[in-house]
Amino acid sequence: xxxxxxxxxxxxxxxxxxxxxxxxxxxxxxxxxxxxxxxxxxxxxxxxxxxxxxxxxxxxxxxxxxxxxxxxxxxxxxxxxxxxxxxxxxxxxxxxxxxxxxxxxxxxxxxxxxxxxxxxxxxxxxxxxxxxxxxxxxxxxxxxxxxxxxxxxxxxxxxxxxxxxxxxxxxxxxxxxxxxxxxxxxxxxxxxxxxxxxxxxxxxxxxxxxxxxxxxxxxxxxxxxxxxxxxxxxxxxxxxxxxxxxxxxxxxxxxxxxxxxxxxxxxxxxxxxxxxxxxxxxxxxxxxxxxxxx
Numbered sequence: 001x002x003x004x005x006x007x008x009x010x011x012x013x014x015x016x017x018x019x020x021x022x023x024x025x026x027x028x029x030x031x032x033x034x035x036x037x038x039x040x041x042x043x044x045x046x047x048x049x050x051x052x053x054x055x056x057x058x059x060x061x062x063x064x065x066x067x068x069x070x071x072x073x074x075x076x077x078x079x080x081x082x083x084x085x086x087x088x089x090x091x092x093x094x095x096x097x098x099x100x101x102x103x104x105x106x107x108x109x110x111x112x113x114x115x116x117x118x119x120x121x122x123x124x125x126x127x128x129x130x131x132x133x134x135x136x137x138x139x140x141x142x143x144x145x146x147x148x149x150x151x152x153x154x155x156x157x158x159x160x161x162x163x164x165x166x167x168x169x170x171x172x173x174x175x176x177x178x179x180x181x182x183x184x185x186x187x188x189x190x191x192x193x194x195x196x197x198x199x200x201x202x203x204x205x206x207x208x209x210x211x212x213x214x215x216x217x218x219x220x221x222x223x224x225x226x227x228x229x230x231x232x233x234x235x236x237x238x239x240x241x242x243x244x245x246x247x248x249x250x251x252x253x254x255x256x257x258x259x260x261x262x263x264x265x266x267x268x269x270x271x272x273x274x275x276x277x278x279x280x281x282x283x284x285x286x287x288x289x290x291x292x293x294x
Contacts, residue, residue, distance in 0.1 A: 002294035005046045009077040010037040010283040011061070011068035012114035013151070013254060014245055015204075016211050017189025019218070021108030021125045024168045025182055031125035032189030033110045034135070034196065036145070037118040037283040040068060044077035047294075056081075062278075065157045067246025067253075072111025073287075075099050080116075080287050089116040089286050090132065106164065118286030122193040133193070141199045142282055149256050150263070151278040152270050156225045156250030164247060167218050181217035184210060208241035208256055215248060222248030229273050230255065238262040252278065 013036040020031035040061040047055045058077070064070045075096040083092065093116035097109045109130060113123055120135040120142075170178045188210040195203025215222050223244060230253070233239040237258055245252040255270075257263055267277050 002050050003048050004292045004294055005048075005081050005289070006292075007044045007077040007080040007287060007289045008041050009044075009073040009080065009115045009287040010118060010285075011040040011042070011066075011070060011073050012037050012111060013068070013149070013280070014110065014243075015254075016192035016207050017123075017185060018108075018110060018246070019167075019182055019215075020186045020189060021110040021123065022106070022164070022168070023108070023127075024171055025186075026108070026125040027127050029186070031108065031123075032186050032193070033108075033123045033125070034121065034189055034192040035110055035114040035123070036120050037114050037286060038068075038280045039283050040278070040280065041283075042070065042073045042077045044074070044081045046081045062153075062252075063157075065251055066153060067244055067248075067251030069111030069114060069246070071100065071105070072096065073115035076112055076115040076287050080289050085289060085291070089118075090130070092116045092287060094130070106168075116287050118283050120196060120282065122189075122196075135193065135196045137196055137199050141196070144201065145204070146281055147260055147263070149254055150267065151245070151252055151254055151280055152275040153252050153278060154225055154250055154275055177217060181214045184214035184217070188214060205240045205256065208243060208254075211243050212241055215243060219248075225250050226253045229270060229275070233262075233266055233269075238266060 015034045015036060017033035020026060021033050025031055042060045045057050060070060062068050062070055076092060079096045079099060080092050093113040096112040109125060110123055113130060114121055117132060122133040122135055124131040167178060188207045192207035195207055230239060230242050240256045240258045242253060242255045245254050257266060271277060
Protein backbone atom coordinates (compact mmCIF):
# COMPACT_ATOMS: atom_id res chain seq x y z
CA UNK A 1 0.00 0.00 0.00
CA UNK A 2 1.49 3.31 -1.10
CA UNK A 3 1.68 6.13 1.41
CA UNK A 4 3.16 9.56 2.00
CA UNK A 5 4.58 10.66 5.35
CA UNK A 6 5.24 14.35 5.84
CA UNK A 7 6.83 16.01 8.86
CA UNK A 8 7.22 19.71 9.54
CA UNK A 9 9.70 20.91 12.18
CA UNK A 10 10.29 24.53 13.24
CA UNK A 11 13.52 26.45 13.60
CA UNK A 12 14.26 28.34 16.81
CA UNK A 13 15.36 31.65 18.27
CA UNK A 14 18.05 31.28 20.93
CA UNK A 15 17.01 33.98 23.39
CA UNK A 16 19.62 33.28 26.05
CA UNK A 17 21.95 30.55 27.29
CA UNK A 18 23.15 29.13 23.99
CA UNK A 19 26.71 27.71 24.30
CA UNK A 20 25.90 26.27 27.75
CA UNK A 21 23.98 23.33 26.22
CA UNK A 22 27.22 21.97 24.73
CA UNK A 23 28.54 18.88 26.61
CA UNK A 24 31.91 20.56 27.18
CA UNK A 25 30.13 22.92 29.57
CA UNK A 26 27.08 21.06 30.86
CA UNK A 27 29.10 18.01 31.84
CA UNK A 28 30.49 20.10 34.71
CA UNK A 29 27.57 22.42 35.59
CA UNK A 30 24.04 22.83 34.31
CA UNK A 31 23.43 24.54 31.00
CA UNK A 32 20.45 26.92 31.04
CA UNK A 33 18.83 27.88 27.74
CA UNK A 34 15.66 29.75 26.79
CA UNK A 35 14.50 29.51 23.18
CA UNK A 36 11.42 30.03 21.02
CA UNK A 37 10.27 27.78 18.18
CA UNK A 38 9.26 29.94 15.20
CA UNK A 39 7.36 29.67 11.93
CA UNK A 40 10.42 28.97 9.80
CA UNK A 41 10.27 25.29 8.90
CA UNK A 42 12.00 22.25 7.55
CA UNK A 43 9.71 19.84 5.72
CA UNK A 44 10.57 16.20 5.15
CA UNK A 45 8.46 14.01 2.84
CA UNK A 46 8.86 10.26 2.48
CA UNK A 47 6.86 8.45 -0.18
CA UNK A 48 6.61 4.66 -0.22
CA UNK A 49 5.18 3.19 -3.42
CA UNK A 50 3.31 -0.07 -3.94
CA UNK A 51 6.62 -1.89 -4.45
CA UNK A 52 7.95 -0.52 -1.13
CA UNK A 53 10.43 1.76 -2.89
CA UNK A 54 11.18 4.92 -0.93
CA UNK A 55 11.66 8.52 -2.06
CA UNK A 56 12.82 11.06 0.53
CA UNK A 57 12.93 14.82 0.05
CA UNK A 58 13.69 17.89 2.16
CA UNK A 59 12.86 21.57 1.90
CA UNK A 60 13.75 24.42 4.25
CA UNK A 61 12.49 27.96 4.74
CA UNK A 62 15.92 29.09 5.94
CA UNK A 63 19.47 28.35 4.80
CA UNK A 64 21.90 26.19 6.72
CA UNK A 65 24.40 28.26 8.66
CA UNK A 66 21.68 30.77 9.54
CA UNK A 67 22.02 30.30 13.31
CA UNK A 68 18.36 29.28 13.62
CA UNK A 69 19.12 25.62 14.30
CA UNK A 70 18.46 24.50 10.73
CA UNK A 71 20.40 21.24 10.88
CA UNK A 72 18.71 20.37 14.16
CA UNK A 73 15.20 20.81 12.79
CA UNK A 74 16.17 18.96 9.59
CA UNK A 75 17.10 15.95 11.68
CA UNK A 76 14.00 16.24 13.85
CA UNK A 77 11.92 16.07 10.67
CA UNK A 78 13.95 13.13 9.34
CA UNK A 79 13.77 11.12 12.58
CA UNK A 80 10.08 11.96 12.94
CA UNK A 81 9.45 10.70 9.42
CA UNK A 82 11.29 7.41 9.92
CA UNK A 83 10.14 6.45 13.41
CA UNK A 84 6.39 6.73 13.20
CA UNK A 85 3.73 8.09 15.53
CA UNK A 86 4.60 6.08 18.66
CA UNK A 87 7.45 8.34 19.79
CA UNK A 88 6.88 11.50 21.81
CA UNK A 89 8.50 14.88 21.19
CA UNK A 90 11.29 14.44 23.72
CA UNK A 91 12.24 11.03 22.32
CA UNK A 92 12.33 12.48 18.80
CA UNK A 93 14.49 15.38 20.03
CA UNK A 94 17.03 13.16 21.75
CA UNK A 95 17.29 10.70 18.86
CA UNK A 96 17.78 13.60 16.42
CA UNK A 97 20.60 14.90 18.63
CA UNK A 98 22.25 11.47 18.85
CA UNK A 99 22.01 11.10 15.06
CA UNK A 100 23.81 14.42 14.58
CA UNK A 101 26.42 13.41 17.15
CA UNK A 102 27.14 10.27 15.11
CA UNK A 103 27.73 12.53 12.12
CA UNK A 104 30.36 14.47 14.07
CA UNK A 105 28.29 17.38 15.37
CA UNK A 106 29.90 18.58 18.60
CA UNK A 107 27.25 21.15 19.44
CA UNK A 108 24.54 21.04 22.06
CA UNK A 109 21.00 19.76 22.30
CA UNK A 110 18.92 22.93 22.31
CA UNK A 111 18.13 23.00 18.57
CA UNK A 112 16.57 19.54 18.45
CA UNK A 113 14.57 20.00 21.64
CA UNK A 114 13.25 23.42 20.64
CA UNK A 115 12.17 22.09 17.26
CA UNK A 116 10.49 18.94 18.52
CA UNK A 117 8.60 20.58 21.39
CA UNK A 118 7.60 24.02 20.09
CA UNK A 119 6.61 27.11 22.05
CA UNK A 120 8.93 28.89 24.49
CA UNK A 121 11.18 26.50 26.39
CA UNK A 122 13.46 26.71 29.38
CA UNK A 123 15.87 23.80 28.95
CA UNK A 124 18.27 22.67 31.65
CA UNK A 125 21.12 20.39 30.56
CA UNK A 126 22.93 18.21 33.10
CA UNK A 127 25.38 15.91 31.35
CA UNK A 128 23.13 13.60 29.27
CA UNK A 129 19.91 14.65 31.03
CA UNK A 130 17.53 17.32 29.78
CA UNK A 131 14.83 18.99 31.85
CA UNK A 132 12.19 20.84 29.86
CA UNK A 133 9.90 23.53 31.22
CA UNK A 134 7.35 25.21 28.97
CA UNK A 135 7.08 28.95 29.49
CA UNK A 136 3.54 30.15 28.88
CA UNK A 137 3.26 33.93 29.09
CA UNK A 138 0.11 35.76 28.01
CA UNK A 139 -0.70 36.33 24.36
CA UNK A 140 -0.05 40.03 24.97
CA UNK A 141 3.51 39.32 26.12
CA UNK A 142 4.14 36.97 23.20
CA UNK A 143 2.94 39.71 20.83
CA UNK A 144 5.35 42.14 22.53
CA UNK A 145 8.23 39.74 21.81
CA UNK A 146 7.12 39.17 18.21
CA UNK A 147 6.81 42.93 17.59
CA UNK A 148 10.00 44.05 19.35
CA UNK A 149 12.48 41.26 18.54
CA UNK A 150 13.43 41.70 14.89
CA UNK A 151 15.31 38.99 13.01
CA UNK A 152 17.71 39.78 10.18
CA UNK A 153 19.69 37.44 7.98
CA UNK A 154 23.06 39.11 7.48
CA UNK A 155 23.72 36.72 4.55
CA UNK A 156 27.18 36.12 6.00
CA UNK A 157 27.64 32.37 6.16
CA UNK A 158 29.36 30.64 9.05
CA UNK A 159 30.12 27.12 10.26
CA UNK A 160 29.28 26.86 13.96
CA UNK A 161 31.73 24.01 14.57
CA UNK A 162 34.64 26.19 13.40
CA UNK A 163 33.57 28.98 15.76
CA UNK A 164 33.12 26.58 18.66
CA UNK A 165 36.59 25.07 18.37
CA UNK A 166 38.57 28.11 19.47
CA UNK A 167 36.29 28.74 22.45
CA UNK A 168 36.34 25.15 23.66
CA UNK A 169 40.09 24.81 23.20
CA UNK A 170 40.52 27.73 25.60
CA UNK A 171 37.86 26.32 27.95
CA UNK A 172 39.68 22.99 28.25
CA UNK A 173 42.90 24.85 29.04
CA UNK A 174 41.15 26.44 32.02
CA UNK A 175 40.96 29.94 30.53
CA UNK A 176 39.27 31.95 33.30
CA UNK A 177 37.95 34.60 30.91
CA UNK A 178 36.14 31.98 28.80
CA UNK A 179 34.76 30.17 31.85
CA UNK A 180 33.51 33.47 33.29
CA UNK A 181 31.85 34.39 29.97
CA UNK A 182 30.05 31.04 29.77
CA UNK A 183 28.90 31.38 33.38
CA UNK A 184 27.54 34.83 32.50
CA UNK A 185 25.63 33.38 29.52
CA UNK A 186 24.26 30.65 31.81
CA UNK A 187 23.12 33.34 34.26
CA UNK A 188 21.39 35.11 31.36
CA UNK A 189 19.49 31.90 30.57
CA UNK A 190 18.19 31.71 34.13
CA UNK A 191 17.29 35.41 34.26
CA UNK A 192 15.55 35.20 30.87
CA UNK A 193 13.41 32.29 32.06
CA UNK A 194 12.37 34.31 35.12
CA UNK A 195 11.69 37.41 33.03
CA UNK A 196 9.33 35.52 30.74
CA UNK A 197 7.57 33.78 33.63
CA UNK A 198 7.10 37.18 35.31
CA UNK A 199 6.33 38.89 31.98
CA UNK A 200 9.04 41.43 32.80
CA UNK A 201 9.97 43.39 29.70
CA UNK A 202 12.92 45.07 31.39
CA UNK A 203 14.02 41.60 32.53
CA UNK A 204 14.12 40.45 28.90
CA UNK A 205 16.17 43.52 27.93
CA UNK A 206 18.65 43.05 30.77
CA UNK A 207 19.02 39.33 30.06
CA UNK A 208 19.81 40.02 26.39
CA UNK A 209 22.36 42.65 27.42
CA UNK A 210 23.99 40.07 29.68
CA UNK A 211 24.22 37.67 26.73
CA UNK A 212 25.76 40.43 24.57
CA UNK A 213 28.44 41.00 27.18
CA UNK A 214 29.12 37.29 27.63
CA UNK A 215 29.41 36.58 23.91
CA UNK A 216 31.75 39.54 23.40
CA UNK A 217 33.97 38.11 26.13
CA UNK A 218 34.03 34.74 24.36
CA UNK A 219 35.38 36.53 21.29
CA UNK A 220 34.63 39.87 19.65
CA UNK A 221 34.69 38.14 16.25
CA UNK A 222 31.42 36.38 17.13
CA UNK A 223 29.50 39.67 17.01
CA UNK A 224 31.79 41.75 14.78
CA UNK A 225 29.88 41.03 11.52
CA UNK A 226 26.83 42.77 13.02
CA UNK A 227 28.44 45.48 15.11
CA UNK A 228 28.96 48.31 12.59
CA UNK A 229 25.33 48.18 11.43
CA UNK A 230 23.78 47.90 14.90
CA UNK A 231 25.93 50.05 17.18
CA UNK A 232 24.55 53.37 15.83
CA UNK A 233 21.01 52.25 16.70
CA UNK A 234 22.15 50.87 20.06
CA UNK A 235 23.91 54.13 20.96
CA UNK A 236 20.74 56.16 20.30
CA UNK A 237 18.62 53.77 22.38
CA UNK A 238 16.43 52.70 19.46
CA UNK A 239 17.91 49.22 19.87
CA UNK A 240 17.85 47.97 23.46
CA UNK A 241 19.96 44.84 22.90
CA UNK A 242 20.99 42.43 20.16
CA UNK A 243 22.65 39.03 19.74
CA UNK A 244 23.61 36.41 17.22
CA UNK A 245 20.98 33.69 16.99
CA UNK A 246 23.58 30.94 16.72
CA UNK A 247 27.28 30.69 17.42
CA UNK A 248 27.84 34.08 15.76
CA UNK A 249 30.25 35.18 13.08
CA UNK A 250 27.37 35.72 10.67
CA UNK A 251 23.96 34.25 9.97
CA UNK A 252 20.87 35.65 11.68
CA UNK A 253 20.93 38.32 14.38
CA UNK A 254 18.12 39.20 16.78
CA UNK A 255 17.55 42.92 17.37
CA UNK A 256 15.38 44.02 20.30
CA UNK A 257 13.98 47.48 19.59
CA UNK A 258 12.94 49.94 22.30
CA UNK A 259 9.62 50.93 20.72
CA UNK A 260 7.53 49.85 17.75
CA UNK A 261 7.64 53.44 16.43
CA UNK A 262 11.27 52.86 15.31
CA UNK A 263 10.56 49.42 13.80
CA UNK A 264 10.05 50.50 10.18
CA UNK A 265 13.06 52.84 10.18
CA UNK A 266 15.38 50.15 11.54
CA UNK A 267 14.12 47.55 9.08
CA UNK A 268 14.58 49.98 6.20
CA UNK A 269 18.09 50.96 7.31
CA UNK A 270 19.34 47.40 7.80
CA UNK A 271 17.79 46.22 4.54
CA UNK A 272 19.61 49.06 2.77
CA UNK A 273 22.83 47.50 4.09
CA UNK A 274 22.02 44.16 2.47
CA UNK A 275 20.36 42.39 5.38
CA UNK A 276 17.08 40.52 4.95
CA UNK A 277 14.30 41.02 7.48
CA UNK A 278 12.64 37.78 8.63
CA UNK A 279 9.08 38.29 9.84
CA UNK A 280 8.35 35.65 12.49
CA UNK A 281 5.69 34.30 14.81
CA UNK A 282 5.98 31.73 17.56
CA UNK A 283 5.29 28.10 16.64
CA UNK A 284 3.28 26.49 19.44
CA UNK A 285 3.19 22.92 18.11
CA UNK A 286 6.74 21.72 17.47
CA UNK A 287 7.20 18.90 14.99
CA UNK A 288 4.03 17.74 13.23
CA UNK A 289 3.64 14.38 11.46
CA UNK A 290 1.01 13.48 8.89
CA UNK A 291 0.57 10.12 7.16
CA UNK A 292 -1.59 9.71 4.05
CA UNK A 293 -2.55 6.57 2.15
CA UNK A 294 -2.12 7.10 -1.60
